[in-house]
Amino acid sequence: xxxxxxxxLLAIAAISAAAxxxxxxxxxxxELARILTGGEANPQAALVVMEFRLPRLLLGMVVGVAxxxxxxxxxxxxxxxxxEPGILGINSGAALAAVVVIVHLEGRSLHLLPWxxxxxxxxxTVLLYxxxxxxxxxxxxxxxxxxxxNALAGAAATFISTFGEVARMQQAMVWLAGSxxxxxxxxxxxxxxxxxxxxxxxxxLSRELDVLTFDDLAARGLGQRVDRAxxxxxxxxxxxxxxxxxxxxxxxxxxxVAPHIARRLVGHAHARLVPVSALIGALLVIxxxxxxxxxxxxxxxxxGLTTAILGAPxxxxxxxxRRA
Numbered sequence: 073x074x075x076x077x078x079x080x081l082l083a084i085a086a087i088s089a090a091a092x093x094x095x096x097x098x099x100x101x102x103e104l105a106r107i108l109t110g111g112e113a114n115p116q117a118a119l120v121v122m123e124f125r126l127p128r129l130l131l132g133m134v135v136g137v138a139x140x141x142x143x144x145x146x147x148x149x150x151x152x153x154x155x156e157p158g159i160l161g162i163n164s165g166a167a168l169a170a171v172v173v174i175v176h177l178e179g180r181s182l183h184l185l186p187w188x189x190x191x192x193x194x195x196x197t198v199l200l201y202x203x204x205x206x207x208x209x210x211x212x213x214x215x216x217x218x219x220x221x222n223a224l225a226g227a228a229a230t231f232i233s234t235f236g237e238v239a240r241m242q243q244a245m246v247w248l249a250g251s252x253x254x255x256x257x258x259x260x261x262x263x264x265x266x267x268x269x270x271x272x273x274x275x276x277l278s279r280e281l282d283v284l285t286f287d288d289l290a291a292r293g294l295g296q297r298v299d300r301a302x303x304x305x306x307x308x309x310x311x312x313x314x315x316x317x318x319x320x321x322x323x324x325x326x327x328x329v330a331p332h333i334a335r336r337l338v339g340h341a342h343a344r345l346v347p348v349s350a351l352i353g354a355l356l357v358i359x360x361x362x363x364x365x366x367x368x369x370x371x372x373x374x375x376g377l378t379t380a381i382l383g384a385p386x387x388x389x390x391x392x393x394r395r396a
Contacts, residue, residue, distance in 0.1 A: 250376015
């Protein structure tokens with residue numbers, strides 16, 4: 073752990089330097105260092121870095137942290153390594169609310185998007201919890217109900233987006249693909265304010281997550297109120313996912329891949345798993361965004377498409393390993 077965290081931070085710093093210096097307007101590393109430290113620098117280069125690339129980079133990190141931590145929580149409360157907020161429909165609930173804002177509430181999107189995305193994720197979480205309740209909750213019932221709700225919310229978002237203006241509909245389609253291309257300092261501040269509290273609370277409640285990974289009978293034997301603990305974690309997960317989806321759209325597979333990598337590196341204890349998952353999630357998103365905007369430059373691939381290209385084979389690999 074003491075060596076792993078500095079290594080991850082070093083990897084994030086290296087990718088960040090590459091992302092800030094490469095692009096249609098290249099910036100040399102010495103020039104980049106002067107810009108970031110407030111020294112004398114080319115005004116045009118400073119504008120490109122400080123107003124376009126740096127907010128995009130930081131927003132990608134925040135989104136990666138939120139999705140990775142939410143994935144770790146989901147896998148713990150479902151006791152299923154294939155679970156993630158996207159599969160359970162929590163992200164789709166946030167996306168459905170966000171599509172309504174983008175398509176039908178032009179001019180008020182920035183202020184309403186985080187609130188309505190959270191409400192969409194929360195509504196999906198509550199519905200998921202109620203539909204899976206049978207004198208208590210069951211991880212298997214939650215997974216099965218979540219898959220159905222995910223499909224329903226995705227269909228509803230597509231249906232709603234087809235009845236807006238063409239320009240708004242195109243914006244919604246690009247957003248649904250997952251992208252941080254329209255990042256700004258204001259959006260970064262709003263997203264960080266929404267993501268930081270639930271992520272911090274999840275880390276503080278790491279012991280509750282450790283107990284939730286046992287079966288319900290064993291968890292109750294250890295003194296945990298399982299249903300209340302599971303509901304609390306799902307609420308925090310909805311808050312983090314709502315913020316991430318409102319900022320970047322549907323970025324898939326981060327919540328699945330990052331916790332698996334972290335679990336291989338630091339084990340199953342969530343006091344270590346949550347922060348390492350957060351760092352890996354941030355690294356994966358900024359790598360995907362950097363690859364998406366440089367591989368076929370000047371065209372850009374949405375970050376959600378890039379993560380899907382990387383994540384889908386990983387999901388198939390996990391399914392193959394658990395085929396028995």
